[in-house]
Amino acid sequence: MNKSLFNLQDKRILVTGSNGGIGLTLAQGLAQHGAKIILNGRDQAKLERAAQGLRDQGFKIETSRFDVTTELEINQAILELERLAPIDVLLNNAGIQRRVSLENLSLETWNEVLTTNLTSAMLVSKAVAAAMIERKSGKIINICSLMSDAARTTTGAYTAAKGGLKMLTKAMCADWAQHNLQINAIGPGYFATEMTKPLVENQEFNAWVVGRTPAKRWGQPEELIGAAVFFSSGASNFVNGQILYVDGGMISVL
Ligand code: GCO
Numbered sequence: 001m002n003k004s005l006f007n008l009q010d011k012r013i014l015v016t017g018s019n020g021g022i023g024l025t026l027a028q029g030l031a032q033h034g035a036k037i038i039l040n041g042r043d044q045a046k047l048e049r050a051a052q053g054l055r056d057q058g059f060k061i062e063t064s065r066f067d068v069t070t071e072l073e074i075n076q077a078i079l080e081l082e083r084l085a086p087i088d089v090l091l092n093n094a095g096i097q098r099r100v101s102l103e104n105l106s107l108e109t110w111n112e113v114l115t116t117n118l119t120s121a122m123l124v125s126k127a128v129a130a131a132m133i134e135r136k137s138g139k140i141i142n143i144c145s146l147m148s149d150a151a152r153t154t155t156g157a158y159t160a161a162k163g164g165l166k167m168l169t170k171a172m173c174a175d176w177a178q179h180n181l182q183i184n185a186i187g188p189g190y191f192a193t194e195m196t197k198p199l200v201e202n203q204e205f206n207a208w209v210v211g212r213t214p215a216k217r218w219g220q221p222e223e224l225i226g227a228a229v230f231f232s233s234g235a236s237n238f239v240n241g242q243i244l245y246v247d248g249g250m251i252s253v254l
Contacts, residue, residue, distance in 0.1 A: 005235040009034040014087050016040045017094030019050040021193045029225030031059040038062040068094045068120035078127040089139045089232045090128045092121040102156040110157045117161035133179040141231045142169050142185040173241030186227045189247025191219040215248030
């Protein structure tokens with residue numbers, strides 16, 4: 001038996017928005033640490049491709065196609081998944097970015113970002129927590145951002161959503177810690193991913209990130225795996241409502 005504090009053997013983990021980007025990297029990293037992964041996305045073909053990629057590496061992967069912004073789809077999918085086996089950990093990763101100054105931001109875009117980055121976490125967590133509360137066991141991890149605590153020009157809706165997600169993490173802790181659920185968040189700094197490609201390719205922005213980050217570089221998505229393993233495992237059983245920044249020190253310095 002693996003007695004490691006960080007043991008994830010046989011833990012079934014649902015990662016939302018995991019057919020690419022940080023979600024897929026985290027799914028793969030958690031699988032490498034023994035977890036059984038459920039991949040999620042909206043696009044069935046993309047989802048199957050991502051799942052096949054992980055299966056080719058020898059991992060057992062389930063998929064669950066649902067839109068994290070549609071309550072009916074979420075509830076049906078979670079019910080089906082729970083019918084098969086318990087979801088031990090939920091990782092709310094799904095998110096989008098729309099870069100536009102607030103004076104030019106339409107209500108439609110605001111709603112799109114808030115719904116996808118914040119309301120989704122509430123809806124999926126609510127669905128999964130119902131069973132976790134009954135079992136008196138479960139972990140929820142929210143993917144926050146540096147923008148949970150600090151704003152940057154042209155990212156108003158994202159900043160509001162990620163700030164809200166930080167407080168939602170604490171609110172979930174307030175309501176659910178008593179049922180032995182641990183709810184924590186990871187706050188990634190600047191990582192080179194599909195979503196930040198335009199930023200990485202923008203010389204001026206790139207120089208700003210490297211100069212502004214104490215570690216003097218962008219993060220690699222794999223560097224988020226350690227925090228996800230910690231929050232998924234028994235090592236974090238009395239850690240609740242926390243945001244762990246994985247940012248090369250950026251949020252700590254002026
Ligand atoms: C952007 C944003 C973010 C950051 C991240 C930092 O894409 O424009 O700056 O996505 O990379 O939120 O925590």
